[in-house]
Amino acid sequence: MKILHITPEIAPWSKAGGLGDATSALAKNLAALGHEVRVATPLYGSVPGREQMGTVLDSLKVDVGGDPAKAACRVRSVDLAPTAQVWFIEHDDYYGAREIYPAREDTAERAAFFGRAALDACLQLGWIPDVIHCHDWTTGLIPVLLNTTLKSSPLGRCATVLSIHNLQHQGLLSRRILPFLRLPEWLFKPEELECLGGVNFLKGGIRHANRIITVSATYAQEILTPAFGFGLQDVVLRRQAHLDGILNGVDLDEWDAQKDKHLAKNFSAQDLAGKRACKLDLQKQFKLTDDSQAPLVGVISRLWDQKGLDLAVQALPKFLRAGRLQFVLLGSGDSWLEQEFRRLADNFPGRVGIRIGYDQALSHRIEAGCDFFLMPSRFEPCGLNQMYSMAYGTLPIVRATGGLADTVQHWNSTTHQGTGIVFQHADVGAVEWAIEQALALYARPADFVSAQKQAMREEFSWRKSAQAHVASYEKALEQR
Ligand code: ADP
Numbered sequence: 257m258k259i260l261h262i263t264p265e266i267a268p269w270s271k272a273g274g275l276g277d278a279t280s281a282l283a284k285n286l287a288a289l290g291h292e293v294r295v296a297t298p299l300y301g302s303v304p305g306r307e308q309m310g311t312v313l314d315s316l317k318v319d320v321g322g323d324p325a326k327a328a329c330r331v332r333s334v335d336l337a338p339t340a341q342v343w344f345i346e347h348d349d350y351y352g353a354r355e356i357y358p359a360r361e362d363t364a365e366r367a368a369f370f371g372r373a374a375l376d377a378c379l380q381l382g383w384i385p386d387v388i389h390c391h392d393w394t395t396g397l398i399p400v401l402l403n404t405t406l407k408s409s410p411l412g413r414c415a416t417v418l419s420i421h422n423l424q425h426q427g428l429l430s431r432r433i434l435p436f437l438r439l440p441e442w443l444f445k446p447e448e449l450e451c452l453g454g455v456n457f458l459k460g461g462i463r464h465a466n467r468i469i470t471v472s473a474t475y476a477q478e479i480l481t482p483a484f485g486f487g488l489q490d491v492v493l494r495r496q497a498h499l500d501g502i503l504n505g506v507d508l509d510e511w512d513a514q515k516d517k518h519l520a521k522n523f524s525a526q527d528l529a530g531k532r533a534c535k536l537d538l539q540k541q542f543k544l545t546d547d548s549q550a551p552l553v554g555v556i557s558r559l560w561d562q563k564g565l566d567l568a569v570q571a572l573p574k575f576l577r578a579g580r581l582q583f584v585l586l587g588s589g590d591s592w593l594e595q596e597f598r599r600l601a602d603n604f605p606g607r608v609g610i611r612i613g614y615d616q617a618l619s620h621r622i623e624a625g626c627d628f629f630l631m632p633s634r635f636e637p638c639g640l641n642q643m644y645s646m647a648y649g650t651l652p653i654v655r656a657t658g659g660l661a662d663t664v665q666h667w668n669s670t671t672h673q674g675t676g677i678v679f680q681h682a683d684v685g686a687v688e689w690a691i692e693q694a695l696a697l698y699a700r701p702a703d704f705v706s707a708q709k710q711a712m713r714e715e716f717s718w719r720k721s722a723q724a725h726v727a728s729y730e731k732a733l734e735q736r
């Protein structure tokens with residue numbers, strides 16, 4: 257198949273969270289299955305190496321309304337795999353700044369432009385995909401365009417697929433986007449794109465894509481309910497027959513404890529000795545008391561409401577005061593929560609280490625050096641860090657939601673089966689309970705090592721995920 261992905265993030269060039277990891281690994285694995293893949297994405301100011309990139313189209317006139325002087329862009333490219341290329345849409349007015357999601361006056365046009373540019377690039381090059389796979393809200397109006405304005409173009413026969421990586425972010429923006437994208441005004445009604453007086457990008461995608469994918473089976477069920485639907489549950493419900501839940505995976509090029517270059521020492525399930533060196537290295541880096549007996553709990557996360565870390569910051573002092581664990585966190589986000597974690601470090605010197613910011617190398621060392629990894633998410637469409645943790649023998653402590661529920665098996669002390677600690681409720685008491693369970697497991701070294709090995713043996717394969725995506729594409733092709 258010829259498959260075009262349209263995405264605002266692709267690692268290693270641009271990544272705000274797991275979306276970047278997911279699109280990159282999926283594209284590579286689809287190529288490995290023999291498909292021809294293109295990934296269209298903006299060329300942000302922060303993308304390294306633009307001078308070395310090839311040029312696919314030097315000047316592409318994109319069919320958008322608005323200021324004609326702003327309608328042209330360049331398309332550059334980089335090979336991701338032998339049959340997969342990334343097309344970077346270069347337009348400095350829209351994407352020249354470093355941020356992926358800045359707050360700007362022209363957010364709607366900026367979100368819509370690169371997708372429309374990708375379609376025009378296909379038309380200009382005569383490269384007509386079988387499947388156009390859109391990711392998250394910025395690309396939500398692409399299936400709408402293909403179903404209306406572009407229906408009779410050579411692209412009108414493409415099957416469209418929309419992946420929902422996170423239903424909370426929908427792109428509720430001004431209706432001026434309709435003339436900008438040359439979409440018909442009749443779409444501005446509640447059964448279509450209208451929502452609270454604006455245009456809802458993601459709603460458009462959910463209504464118009466031939467097939468919808470979410471990133472875990474449990475999240476595919478959750479988004480049908482008011483608690484997880486963020487107001488779009490009824491729109492999703494109407495498309496339930498066309499909805500697939502497909503889990504992400506672990507990219508072994510990036511996350512392999514036996515080869516990871518960021519680690520003090522490599523290790524494997526057969527030989528965990530190197531993991532101890534990674535723990536000592538991490539304790540040193542965070543200036544923690546170097547106590548190999550103390551259980552070390554880690555977090556790497558955006559500090560947002562979704563992630564439930566406000567619950568963690570309330571649950572932890574009880575354990576820290578009693579000297580029962582050490583804690584490290586890498587992340588950034590809500591400033592009040594950053595403040596709370598900084599205060600925790602001040603209150604427990606030598607036991608808590610906090611790094612506010614983004615640091616890829618450190619994220620690998622945390623995954624390798626910790627005993628436990630905490631994810632008390634209120635909702636989690638898939639979640640990648642719990643899978644990276646398991647691959648590194650670091651037991652995840654997670655709330656039973658979305659992809660966390662689908663990937664972590666609660667330790668059962670009767671059967672001696674399990675890969676982590678799973679709790680049910682998003683409240684402080686439940687997080688405390690889960691930490692107690694983790695400490696009890698840690699206090700039984702034979703059980704703890706057994707759980708580590710079971711976790712490391714789990715296979716979260718991107719190949720399997722790519723195959724499931726192909727099955728979904730085939731259904732989309734039948735339905736177009
Ligand atoms: P989400 O996409 O909702 O943030 P995921 O678990 O899917 O959650 O993916 C988060 C990704 O971003 C992981 O690869 C994680 O390691 C990475 N990440 C998050 N915060 C940081 C940070 N501060 N520094 C380095 N990597 C980070």
Ligand code: GLC
Pocket residue numbers: 273274275278421422471504636637638639640659
């Ligand atoms: C979103 C979700 C996260 C998921 C990621 C990749 O950012 O919040 O759970 O793992 O997308 O699909």
